[in-house]
Amino acid sequence: MRGKSGLDIYLAWRELAHAEGRIGEPVPLADLLTLSDRIAIVGGAGSGKSTVLAYLAATLARAAQTGESPAYRLPGKDLPVPLIIPLRYYRDYLDKCCDAQGKQIEDPRIGTLAGFIPWYLRRRNPVLDLSEDFFDRLLVGGGCLLMLDGLDEVVSRSQRGQVGQEVERLVQTVYPGNRVIVTARGGLHR
């Protein structure tokens, strides 16, 4: 199974299941977060995967600020902190890391997905006065909803298996204690 991530295998398995006429059990979006702490949303282009993530992020942020309950069930009594990471920028990050290879000794996460996440979030939030390691601390602390959007948009096709494995390591080893949703485009809807 070397070179194939869990998501790759899952997608292939899903294709086989579909070919055999198994279409899956319908689940309302309102129950999504209670299904598991590791979720993959697979759908065709324009099927609304990114919109679902934006909706979850906006409603969780609103709930935290106003006390208004979101229109879906939460897995626990605490609201998770939403973090959306579009994986299509991972290539840019890797390019920048090529110029800073010496720094990997100081921080082994540079050039990995674990280094990309805080890098992207800080870049998206330049006006916020955040400490250098704000998002890293947030994720280490747990209790976040980490949403990795567009696994299929990552780098070259040959590197996707590697990135998929990085995602698995990230959620199991580097930042455990967080809920994770990964979206990817599936082949069936195209």
Next chain:
Amino acid sequence: MNASRQSQAETQRQLTILERSLAELTQAGVAETLLAPLRQQVEALRQQMADAGVQVGRDQTVQGDLLVDGDKIERQINYVRNIYRAPAGQGKLADAQVRRILDAYLRWVRDAYDQARLFGLESAPTARQTPRPGLTDVFIQLTLRRFNPPGPRTRGCVAGQIRPGHLSRLA
């Protein structure tokens, strides 16, 4: 929180960071001889925690003198406050600072994502005059179809059946 507990929190935090780095470097295939000093440091910190009577583990937290209740932002801080309150190499962050940072971030999340994108239904001139609805106001709940992950035996079978064609359809 007294000095001893602050010190334990700091030691725990250093231990967490070092253990994580060690795991990453090991996985990256770094030679054991290069990892030996880091491994010794981890063991020393573990011993230090054990000597202090603290069970070492990732979930170890230090209960501080802060009792928070009230709004939901403060409830979120329960998850992360131990890490924020005693960051390595920096002064302790006040709870008000943590709350301010999280609040600013969540406000940004709402601004960035609570926007309905009406592709094809608006143009630049009309969009300027029309108030944009919030995504959370217009979003219609979807129904998904759930596929449980395959078990280990099925994974093994499926992995053997994956052909380049399967994965190329992701492109």
